[in-house]
Amino acid sequence: MAERKKPKLAVWKFASCDGCQLSLLDCEDELLAISEQVEIAYFLEASRATVKGPYDISLVEGSITTPHDAERIHQVRRASRVLITIGACATAGGIQALRNFQDVREFTSLVYASPQYIETLKKSTPIDEHVYVDFELRGCPINKYQLLEVLNAFLNGRKPNIPNYSVCVECKRRGNVCVMVAHGTPCLGPVTQAGCDALCPSYHRGCFGCYGPKENPNPPALSERFTAMGWSDQEIVRAFRNFNAYAEPFRKESEAHEAKS
């Protein structure tokens, strides 16, 4: 086979905690190998050197929360051949999308002494509300092995093995005892997309939805069970209002219970 040309990789940050891009630096065993396969052309968390675009692969972390960022994401899109969003902020608006359920001005004055200086949008929105996204990698934070898998798949021209089924599938493959059935601990696993290898149930706690809704989820049926297990509507609202609060199925579910409570 012909020598593959080194693709150029860029990493962009919008409103986020940096955790997802840090996943790349957390690939201790693979980092140097990655840098042999791709040219890390723009990655401010790691390097002052920047190479001009266009970029073959752009990883975008963070959500859009300011007018300036709403502009900037279009520049990033234009400069990128493949744009992959990483993490709950970029794919669903992130924890900061909790503002979407409230009056953002009130939030601003709660936190800042001089709210007039704060330039912010009413909503924290995922990247795909602004530009076309080629692939979404979920998680809060993303799983570094899934990130490697996605990079790998793009480098090798195959489909990434990123399943969209429930956390339960991984939970069972891993041989966990179901915390919901055996311990009575409410768990979002059945409506949440796999990817973490059922981390929370493995540590005896209920899944709290880092990877967002699975395909074809059924939150109302799960909530009904939570209610039967003794959870209040407020508790259900909070359960669905975490890092993927603004993802449609979770948003609808929390709003339905908010209306009831």
Added chain:
Amino acid sequence: MKQNHKSQTIRVDYLARVEGEGALYIRIKDGRINDLKFKIFEPPRFFEAFLRGRHFTEAPDITARICGICPVAYQMSSIHAMEKILGIQIDGPLRELRRLLYCGEWIESHVLHVYMLHAPDFLGYQDSIQMARDYPDVVKTGLRLKKIGNEIVRILGGREIHPINVRVGGFYKIPDRKAFQELLEDLKWARDAAIGMVRFTAGLNFPDFENDYEFVALSHPEEYPFNEGRLVSNKGLDIAVEDYDAHFEEIHVEHSNALHSVLKERGAYFVGPLARFNLNFDHLSPLAQEVAREVGLVPEIRNPFKSIIVRSVETLYAIDEAIRIIESFDMPEQPAVDVTVRAGTGHGCTEAPRGILYHRYTIDEAGIIQTAKIVPPTSQNQKTIEDDLYHYVSRHLDLPKEDLTWQCEQAIRNYDPCISCATHFLKLEIERE
């Protein structure tokens, strides 16, 4: 130089190799600094606002998301604050495990900073990957050390970033003793590697730059501080964490629009490794003390550039401490103590890798958070960083712009500022003449 006679503007729009995004704006006129702003433009994320109305047990998971670099610190500060409210004191093996988790985060964060963010500055590389071409072994050692730190967090916390296993009262599950034991061998390698790390960083070239800072850190009678202690300084501060708000405030300073945390009536202060080291040297492990002395590092260090050596010493300490904890570790009987809700206000302050991280919460009798306040280390250092830059830049105005820019970046990186942490900085307005 010619440049000195006209006005010049240096703007670094995106600061590289810091976590998060910040920018620097300097205006020079007639050879003097006319204006200097260290600007943070992480979009506001409103954590303190949306913590209101959440259950107290959720604070650790939510506040972790402030920063992907030091989530453990956020989790622990919030947990300590909540435990204060509930009147819980965690002792014995659970307390030890919390220290162990902290060791993991320090190792991982310090090593990341030293090898991947800061060392390239001293050696003149754009990044560690470039540096790896000439110093492959150094970078590989760094990666392996970092991995060991991450491994501790992963075993105990479930994953490296935003761990899921800590809770108010303890942990969800105590991992098998076997998992820790398996780490011991790696940790012993790491201890030697960290000694090398101290020697390596001590051998770098440091600018001759010192200041008379007020160093603030936690201080504990028996141990090097992670989770607990009183807030002390080299200039006489000695208060309980509960009194934080009485002594610290966030003010609006003239040349900048950022909120700077300052000591009331005293001004800027300095938190982080240098402060901890200067104030707690005696509680470092004997080995860490010995190696620090060997490279001529004894309190009081006032050159912020030397923080890279201090981070290495702290890494060595954290490894030593992790070994001690694992070797003397008893399985706790329960992963967590029982908690009963009661209303109240609580304060938590722990030593994030970058310095003290302060949380305060008020919760009602149902455990719902009424108010929250979070002051991360980066905002506490913000004024000091600006002051440093002011002094440092003044001395190097004759440097070509490109070099000066790099020097400034390096000076900022002394503080390993974590800008995602800056939960409440104002966006700066740029003044133009």
Added chain:
Amino acid sequence: MVIIEPQGLSALFDALKQKGYQLIGPRVVDQAIIYDEIGSPEDLPVGWTDEQDAGVYRLRKREDARYFGYVVGPQSWKKFLHLPILKLWEAQRDGPSFEIIPNDEPVPKMAFIGVRSCELQAIAIQDRIFLQGDFVDPHYRSRRENIFIVAVNCTEPGGTCFCASMDTGPRAQSGYDLAITELYDAERHVFLVEAGSPAGETLLEQLPHRPATEADIQQAHQLLEQAGKKMGRQLETEGLKDLLYDNLEHPHWQKIAERCLSCANCTMVCPTCFCTTVEDVTDLTGETAMRIRKWDSCFTSDFSYIHGGSIRASTYSRYRQWMTHKLASWHDQFGTSGCVGCGRCITWCPVGIDITEEARFIRENPVT
């Protein structure tokens, strides 16, 4: 048939270990009785039991000190024979070609302690799938050929059990090396043991034992008789296959879909469900490739994906596929039901959907 004392179990375990078997049996982990590696009879869940109902499992202390006084655990023996994740093979690029390196990692010799009758039948069903068709799965075979089975007869069926309906229990009929009935009353605590294979026979000889009396055999017989009548659930199987085939468009499937999470738990825990997917994995350089087989489920969307979209996009169609497969089409495919009545899918469904209830509903309200 012979009687052994509780100490005899230690002798049994030792003898098996001596023969190089790794012991797999019940033990209490994470508030459930799971099948896991064990060392000695002390590891068994002595004095523990489980309470099971739709969507609920609770570990409880027993009044007595029985070794096998529980029913079936969260997962079956499937996980040891038909691995949840298995590397099929690996390939190394060689210019325009590649070389395949088969996965022939050595498999352990395993002794399964405490296999229930329904589980024996489930193993027999998977044997048909993986060993008795046109093709043989060598991975399953090499594991299957290396197991020794110590069955335990069920004297206290659980809340979601219905093996009596499926004719798969409670007494172990075949497929074991040794079968144990635990006899426990105020006077004594012994095990009635029966060999089911020459290997079992030989092993039994080595254990301290005495011949069983007619009374012993009677006692066991009675216990099992009673057990058959105490099933937590029932499923009427008469004409079930045609009933389901005739009701593929029953409105009730939609009703189930409103409750079903399409989470796939039922398929993962089912001892007969065998579906898998294969993932292609490469290293960063693209020089090494692997094919990994993983348990899959008809409840996922990718399961029925063909270019353009999933065939079974709705939960309606996925649940229908699962249940008709278990109770109807399995007969056409493998000449047996796909359900052995172990009740796991009922217990471990997070929302407690009950296959026996759903079948009953359709039987009582057919549309045809």
Added chain:
Amino acid sequence: MAAVPDPMIPIPYRIQTVQRETDDTFTLTLTAASSEQIAPFQAGQFNMLYIFGVGEVPISISGDPSTPEKLVHTTRAVGTVTQAMQKLKPGNVIGIRGPFGSHWPLEEARGNDVVVIAGGIGLAPLRPVLYTLVKYRERFGKVVLLYGSRTPEDILFRRELEKWRQRFDMEVYITVDRATGNWRGNVGVVTKLIPRAPFDPYSCVAMVCGPEIMMYYSVLSLRDQGVPTESIYISMERNMKCAIGFCGHCQYGPAFICKDGPVFRFDQVEHLFNKREI
């Protein structure tokens, strides 16, 4: 323990030629790259084709069953694996497992008229039938090929179709959904050709392959003409991971498409055919 052959391990085959058929469809001719070979195949059977590091997909054999040492596959590039396959060049090696599945009823067709109805890429699995019909032409009654394609540019195997069309003992009708360029032939769905086709509905065998909806309407139309359901055969498609009945993906009611299909006599699957999401 005698080692059993692992049915999941493919046999290496080397690409001899790559023939572009249309914009997105190509034909690979392969020969064994080692001493190992797959068994001879029958018309309608398929293989699993493995592309190194990318994946494995089921593809029908589109070559001549009488020269099985030359494996021919015609594939439309629609997704990950098939697109990667399209990029391969002569000399590249791919993995082959097979042949799998049921085949077209060429035995039953002896002495009868044969109607071959294909839509789009569905012509590929039927090409082995056409080769056989032509080769043993005297064994069959009338032979009719009805072929529908999206546009004239999407027509597969043009040269062969032309050759067959010129034969006096074969009827070939082609239609397109959408005429482009200077197309002067039929426009419309392939089922519209059925009533016009010259064959004896009472003694014929119909073999239909194409999208499910096209097969469905073809069956209706054939039956309208009087063709008994038992004389109609279709070829089905479902997701497939193993092709040996282990993975469960290709179930279609009680059938496994990989072993009971892909070719079915229509009455075997009729009860499922118009059910939603089976």
